[in-house]
Amino acid sequence: MSATRILAIDQGTTSSRAIVFDLDGSMVSTAQQELDQIYPQPGWVEHDPESIWNTTLAVCRQVINQVGNNIAAIGITNQRETVLLWDKVSGRPIHNAIVWQDRR
Structure with a gap:
């Protein structure tokens, strides 16, 4: 059986979302989780990187559990110029x- 679904992942400023479409472009399944904003000082906006990862992973798992693993392709969008450093x-x-809205 060939794969017949497309998974769209939208990791945005306020939430992580996953949507599965069929090959005709009809939405088959969707999941979304809010993402908390962190404001350490006026004008500063941050996100917990573990929360970004965990919410993205959770919504992807949720839609895949609903529609099965016959994913033909994945498209990803993200938060503009948000910056993350790692070891x-x-x-x-x-x-x-450091979220794109940050003014420091």
Whole structure:
């Protein structure tokens, strides 16, 4: 059986979302989880990188559990110019992600 679904992943500023479409472009399944904003100082906006990963993973798992694993392709969108640094040895984040809305 050939794959017949397309998974769209939208990791946005306020939420992580996954949508599965069939090959005709009809939506088959969707899941979304909110993402908390962190404001350490006025004008600063950050996200917890683990929360970005965990919410994205959770919504992808949710839609795949609903429609099966016959995914033919994946499309990904993300949060503009949000910046994240990680340790090259461990792969772990060094700091919160600096969100594109940040004014520092």
